[in-house]
Amino acid sequence: MSPIDRRMFYHVNWPLLWVIGGLFAIGVLNLYSASGVRLGEGMQVENFYQKQLLWGLMGLMGMAAFMTFDYRRLHTVAWPLYGVTLLLLLSVPFVGKTIYGARRWLDFGLFSFQPSELAKFAVLLLGARLLSGETERLGLKELSFVLGLGLVPALMVVKQPDLGTGMLVLLLLAGLVLYRGVRPWLFRTLCVLVPLLTPLMWFVLKDYQKRRILAFLDPATDPLGSGYHILQSEIAVGSGRLFGKGFLAGTQSQLRFLPEKHTDFAVAVFGEEWGFFGMMVLLALFCSFLYQIAVVARDAKDPFGSYLAAGVFFYFFWQILINMGMVMGLMPVVGVPLPFVSYGGSATLVNFGLVGLVLNISMRRFLFKQT
């Protein structure tokens, strides 16, 4: 069977593509405003939006590439990729490049690469492979095995330190586990144990992370320190009111009161300039995006495809929840970008690649039936 069948083009998930296009367009438009700084007269716009457009084009190619092969081949790649990831993560403390005080990067001369990005994909793949093979709901043994496999790379990422990505890896796996389902008695036990044990996490956190959590609980205690991000972000979103201050007219962002405005807090700029109305449109787009993926997961031809799609679903779901929650003051400050809206090259590539994977699963849903 040739990897590309002509019939598959009829089954490309056009709604999902439209939603992605819309989100990316909004993201670039917003980035244009978010990277602008008002001077005495006029504005100076940094060229982040151009770079993002470039990354987007590259992402589209990546997405196309992810659609060309049969996703079932990934089944065999899962374990080797996991092994390579662990090796790369292990090498980071010794040969990695330090940026902003964190050692996350491997320098390959032409480009730098974050093994932690790869870790998300490797865990997604391995999780999908293992869980799709489970015929029954998970018992304690299976659960421990799967979570243990996720915990190894997650802890290595957290040590870099990159709490956000480490958490995402674990949350992604946890989402997949829930998608599979655990035995009722185990589920009930977890419902009791997890809330009880979560506070113990406190002792693992670094001081700056503790401060962020305290600042989240009460931003007023430290309005110029850790609470500053949350406060300014809430002010930006809140002052947008019903219809916003207008494109390029957000004072919080143009006058640089809002920190990290083109990356983690980009959506606050959107909220300030487009108001409740614009935010509802954006939220609706994100939800329909997630819904499309959920439908693909439900309708996938084989369990591996279904779990892969569910993994992608959780990958995006957690990022949206954490980032928007942070911007709206519902979560502590964690460095998690908002897909398609926050600026970031490798994240854009990965996002488009994963969407390509979902499209791949989606358009092959009928083919297998015939074979």
Added chain:
Amino acid sequence: MKNLLSSSEQSAPRLGAGLLQCLVLGLFCLFAVRLWYLQIHLGPVFTEKSRNNQLRTEYLFAPRGFLRDRNGELLAVNEPAFVLGLVREDCDDVPATLAKVSEWSGIPVERLKDVYARNKPKVKSFEPLTLAPDLDFELIAKVEGSSVRWPGLEIISRTRRKYNYGQLLAHILGFVGEASETEMQADPSLSLGDFVGKQGLENRLDARLRGAKGRRLIEVDVTGRRLSEELQREPKAGEEIFLSIDLSLQQLGHKALEGKAGAVVVMDPDTGEVHAMVSEPSYDSNAFTAGLSAAQWAELRDNPMHPLQNRATQGVYPPGSVFKLVMAAAGLAEGAIDPRETVTCTGEVALGNHVFRCWKKGGHGTVNLQRALVESCDVYFYKLGAKLGVDRVSAYAKAGGFGSPTGIDLPHEKPGLIPSREWKLKRFGVRWTKGEDLNLGIGQGYTGVTPLQVARFIAALINGGKVLKPQLIRGTAPEVQAQLALTPESAALIKRNMIATVEDPRGTCRRALTSGVVVGAKTGSAQVVRLTDELRRMGDSVPYKYRDHAWMAGFAERGDRRFVVVVLVEHGLHGASGAGPVVKTMIDALFLGKKELPPKDTAGVEGPASPAARLNAVDTQFPEPAAVEAPAPPDNAEGAQ
């Protein structure tokens, strides 16, 4: 479609598929509600906060109103001053900078650190914090010259209050100072570094003098850099105010009292306007605006001569024989005196086993009211005091404005004291005695008055009984505080007796005699300590602090211009010799245009016109209080307001 459904049941866990959809719905609901809460419900709150981020209000100083004397002479103006400020945000090393400033200016570094620590919480980091309020040009040059090496130091130009006659008018004008914490809390329009009136008229007229600050709205970015500005309100300059004070008269009074402690009050009896109010010794108002050091302040505060005290309104003295005018008016009002009735003064009056002496050994012989006033016979007034009793005397004195503040526009005025039976019982727990009635009659004992109160009472005697509020602002409508029980006949009689006190060869006030001017007065010597025989023997050579206070209170008139002049000289011994020359100087200046002090030995010996003729002149005026309205002689025109 059928295929789809059947296949999905095989590949996707059924509960899992439902879970994903529930999560999407939950996400939507959570954020929709939160967005509604932030943007719609709390929208106005956050809009306000975003405006506070973006916009800053800057206030523009309004120049403080000038103060002028009644002829337009400038008394208080504003002059440029240079302030050294420190912008914390720009300063790399605060302790080193403070040390450098200390080295340049000579201000101890501890004091600078103290100023810095005190002001730090009140000033934003990008605003200049005032380190030194008044820079000389040498220091300005140093700071400007090394501004690159010491970033954050800034020279700010401001206006400072300048008193052209700091010593002369300190007690009237007072001074301004930087607003204190409590003042800023009471008045939100005040901010750090603003000047407010702290004393005197500067304090009382603060609202009119201060004007209104201008306001400018500035758009800033997160670093505080200005992007645009908009003037919202022009600063409104403070009002210019003309005082009733006549600068040259004030200067003369100041000179006449030079080296002494005392007070001079010159007041218009018809309007209550104060033309001169001198209190000596004085201080320099300018010392306060520049910022007084602790040592300077301690010196002023602890000076045994009390230069900070305004003796005209805050000095409380026994009135001595000046009180006999109150007694005479009270006696006439109560019908206790027949002016023709005589009393025999043998030099003493006995009451019980105590003997009350007249100041004149051997007595005055037969005296009626006029002689008793002219020669200041004590025995006559002992007897009048006994006859009237404390109740009637104190009621009349209080009606005449004694025992309560005059209400002049100056802070911290003293009310003085008029004793009464109830007061003594409450104060000492002892009943009022008959002997105290006698002492009250000659203005001794507990009675305490201020020179301004005396001036107000004399004015009431002259103007037909109107007790006026003394005014310090030119052209203020007269404010009658009370009406004294004084028949026109009594008023004329007292006035005639006061004139006789000046013009009679035996009169105690002959020194005030001025040719061409009708002058009436009464002296007083207020005992500071109970007279002992030892002090009595020492005569005029008693130690300074035991000497009597010298009073002279009177009036002078020519045509329709008339003035009340009251002089008190602390420890001046005798009213006539201690206070008389000062009264004479003021009258000369008021009516003869003499702005110089007379040679010491000639005061009071000018030949008068025939006393009888002058007395008649008074009578013809009586009972015309409206005499004021007679056309003014050309020579007074300039003096009339």
